[in-house]
Amino acid sequence: MEKIYFIVNLVAGKAVISKKLGKIIDEFVKDGYEVTVHTTQSSDDAVEQAAYACENGFDKLVVAGGDGTLSQCLQGVMDSERKIPIGYIPAGSTNDFAKSLGIPSDKMKAAEVAAIGEPVLCDVGGFNGRYFSYVAAFGAFTNITYETSQRVKNVFGHAAYIADGATQLGSIKAKPMRIESGDTVIEGDFIYGMVTNTASVAGMIKMKDFMLNDGAFEVTLVRKPQNPAELGKTALSLLKNDMTDKNIIFFRTDNVTITNLSDEPFSWTRDGEYGGEEVVNRICCHKKAVPFIVNNKDGLPLEKE
Structure with a gap:
């Protein structure tokens, strides 16, 4: 048996x-x-x-x-x-x-x-010596998944995340980052970034053309928009999986290092749980x-x- x-x-x-x-x-x-x-x-x-x-x-x-x-x-x-x-x-x-x-x-x-x-x-996914099944992310709203209380989530379900997100719209801050993958090096101010292997993130962002076992993850980065109107346009593009927006960088890789260039720590979420505040974050795909x-x-x- x-x-x-x-x-x-x-x-x-x-x-x-x-x-x-x-x-x-x-x-x-x-x-x-x-x-x-x-x-x-x-x-x-x-x-x-x-x-x-x-x-x-x-x-x-x-x-x-x-x-x-x-x-x-x-x-x-x-x-x-x-x-x-x-x-x-x-x-x-x-x-x-x-x-x-x-x-x-x-x-x-x-x-x-x-x-x-x-x-x-x-x-x-490998993340600083630990693992994740579908997403590691930093930036705008990522703290909501682990800071929203279990009691509130139990009562309101997915709507609790959206409600908490609405309260944070005015406090979005960009972080100076360095992203390295292979021969590619990108630097800039980013309000959001995620490394994913999933059809959806937070029940809202839909991902296309991914595979569960191809040895590669999808990396999505959102640069700091110039004004609130541009922020709204970029957010809508992200929700529609339109990676052609000028503020969105998208690529696939099996290995990426994301470094915080600021003096202030920032937190990551790993599969909706708190993922730490390391300065250098090494992410890889275990195929x-x-x-x-x-x-x-x-x-x-x-x-x-």
């Missing part, structure tokens, strides 16, 4: 996963699995528990929570020599990476995918590093074998 290690964040999203927990476990048992359940107890608990699952003979790791919980589990798997397939039951406020994997938002359907789906090796369980790999943006 195969064994599932089931990590659950009971407070993710609107805390709806707790109402489905019994049915999900029953689904796994009916599909022939021995199930061990662990509910997360602290911010880094999922990291340790994911590593435990890899190192103690479990066949699958199933994660029920938001993008942050999944990211923590990914850290534990990447730190382990034996990397077991990850099934994901999205239960957060945005669930960006689940959309990229084609995982249903319905909890029971997602559980079925985790039980009987097929593993697909996906790229994983086909971890297997994720999906429903139909033929319908996903994957590199042809």
Whole structure:
């Protein structure tokens, strides 16, 4: 009998996963699995528990929570020599990476995918010695994802992020940065930057022509607009995935270094969680590093074998 290690964040999203927990476990048992359940107890608990699952003979790791919980589990798997397939039951406020994997938002359907789906090796981001599944970002609004309280997110869901963002429009500041990738060096003042491997970011920015396993990430940088009208135009272009805007720089790479040239620290977000305030930030792509369980790999943006 195969064994599932089931990590659950009971407070993710609107805390709806707790109402489905019994049915999900029953689904796994009916599909022939021995199930061990662990509910997360602290911010880094999922990291340790994911590593435990890899190192103690479990066949699958199933994660029920938001993008942050999944990211923590990914850290534990990447730190382990034996990397077991990850099934994901999205239960957060945005669930960006689940959309990229084609995982249903319905909890029971997602559980079925985790039980009987097929593993697909996906790229994983490296960020200053840690890891991310789909995004590392700095600048305007990126603090919202980890500073908005869990209580507010549980009540208002994705709308909580938008409301917090609206309050920060007047305080956007540009940061002097150096971006290095291969022979390319870019310097300037930027209000936003992100390195992504996803179909969407924060449920709003839609990305096109990306692949989950091609060994490259998409880098999007937004220079400081000259006035509020130009800021609005650039923001609209970003939301429409129009990378021809004069303030937007876009390229693909497997390795990029982003350096803060100012005297003031600035923070990063990594999969919606706090990512630190390092001066020099080294980001790389680990190609086909971890297997994720999906429903139909033929319908996903994957590199042809």
